[in-house]
Amino acid sequence: MSTTTTEALSATTLLRFATAGSVDDGKSTLVGRLLHDSKSVLVDQLEAVERASASRGQDAPDLALLTDGLRAEREQGITIDVAYRYFATPRRRFILADTPGHVQYTRNMVTGASTAELTVVLVDARNGVVEQTRRHAAIAALLRVPHVVLAVNKMDLVEYQESVFAAIAEEFTAYATELGVPEVTAIPISALAGDNVVEPSANMDWYGGPTVLEHLETVPVSHDLAHCHARLPVQYVIRPQTAEHPDYRGYAGQIAAGTFRVGDPVTILPSGRTTTISGIDLLGEPVDVAWTTQSVTVLLTDDIDVSRGDLIVPTKDAPATTQDVEATVCHVADQPLTVGHRVLLKHGTRTVKAIVKDIPSRLTLDDLSLHPHPGQLIANDIGRVKIRTAEPLPVDSYADSRRTGSFILIDPNDGTTLTAGMVGESFASPEPVKDEAENDGWDF
The missing domain is CATH 2.40.30.10 (Translation factors)
Structure with a gap:
């Protein structure tokens, strides 16, 4: 990759998104189509998929095999594990989590969507909104995923009828809105044929909205956590005890949110002890400021008891x-x-x-x-x-x-x-009742 290309990619924004939907709704095929049509698949990967498809008697490459990498997945024809894929277009970089649709693997969908800014929920146009669709919408709402795309797939199997798409979109949007999902964008697609995935469909001239890729490239990304409440969970206490640094004591971890600066008054939780940041080391070099997702070592002015599991926070912004x-x-x-x-x-x-x-x-x-x-x-x-x-x-x-x-x-x-x-998340709950559970020695 050239220096110019690398610089261009580093200047683009990053979107983390996940796919969800019921079994056989076509999630892996959609992901494969996105990768294939956006030219994000290496030649040897495509050749491997073509060989695997031919060995199974298929005339065309099965693009789902680009993500269904586990042997059990290929044999059963369903996604089991969360498959992460990284790709980029000239407009944006992407981290994609292709999550399972089978109800047994809903836990994997929770994992994949937990860090996503957008979730693509697929629905088979022949089946409409089913229980697993509702479950995935509820999880997206609980996880506060800010953007949800409803991809009504397999439109080719319902003769590209606008009325079918409109009915599904109306039902899902009403359900998601009641859950508190802030935004739903409905797109009619055929992942197998490529309709409205990367290129606009000639079969659905009644649809005037964006393709899936166009929406992914242009949806606002608001995952800048640098301006949130500053939080640093301590993962490790570093004491090298070398002749060069005989008194070095640093508290290492990845900044979960916010920004820390040298000189900031901070509180250590849960003890509540207060002190001041005297130094920040990043990749072995001292810096004056560090922010979200950076892994740093923080040095404190006072010699106080800090250990793994403690939380370093600004004194003026400490949670209870x-x-x-x-x-x-x-x-x-x-x-x-x-x-x-x-x-x-x-x-x-x-x-x-x-x-x-x-x-x-x-x-x-x-x-x-x-x-x-x-x-x-x-x-x-x-x-x-x-x-x-x-x-x-x-x-x-x-x-x-x-x-x-x-x-x-x-x-x-x-x-x-x-x-x-x-x-604190809630759909509203009934009045509590007195707990009569046996604590069996765990009475806190």
Whole structure:
């Protein structure tokens, strides 16, 4: 790649987006078509796909194979794991997460969409909006993905009828709006034939909107976290103890949000001790300022107790610490989450013991009603939980920070991830009831 091309790409914006939809809606084919028609596929990759397609008796290359890389995926014809792809056009760079559609792998969709600024939800034009479509819309709303694209796929199989597209778009948009999704853009496509993916379709002259790629290239990107509440979760304490630096003590981590400067007064949470930043090292060199996503080592003026799991924040902008966490969660494990369940809660770099004190409600996807106090959440359920932690945690609202307002619940016995949680997020919940769960020694 030439220096000019490299400079041009570095000047373009980056969009992280994810695909979602039910099994066989054509997500992997859409991704393959995007990569192929935008000329983002290497010659040897395309040749490998052509050989694999020919061996299966297919006349044309199966573009879904560009993302379905696992052997089990190719054999079953479904996406199982999240496939990340990186590509670029002259207008923008992209990180794409192709997520599974099977209900069993909804947890992978949560992973793929957790950092996305846009989600493409595919719907088979023959089937319309189904339960898994509603689930993916609900997850996108919970994760506060700011842009949602409804791609009504396989329009070639319904003779490119405008009425079919219009009915699906109206139903999905009404549902997503009720969930609180701020923006839905509906696009009729045929991923297999290439209609409205990269090039406009000659078969749907009644549609005057953008193609999928055109929308991806032009949608506003607002993921600049440098101006958010500054947060630095401590991952590691560095003490080289060399003759050159006998008293060096640095606190390393990746800045989750905001900007830190030398001289800033900061507070260490959850202890609440205050001090001042005396230095910042970035890639082994001292700098005066550092911002979101940079991995840095911070030096402090005072010799105070700071360890992995602590959070460094500006003193003037410190979140409150709490042992009572209320959140909306998506349960992703096969074993149920129950009232009284003893878990580990991982928030940033800190992991603490916790108990599920109450499950006030579970969301019913069909009509968005709330089932009060279900007592448990099973795999792929979305619901409200109240959790009591053994130690105070400095949590932000998820609305303020997707990084420090989120957490996961872990099974303390085998380390299985149970639940992904968003602090403070709610579809509205019924009045709480008195908790009568047995704490069994975990009474915080």
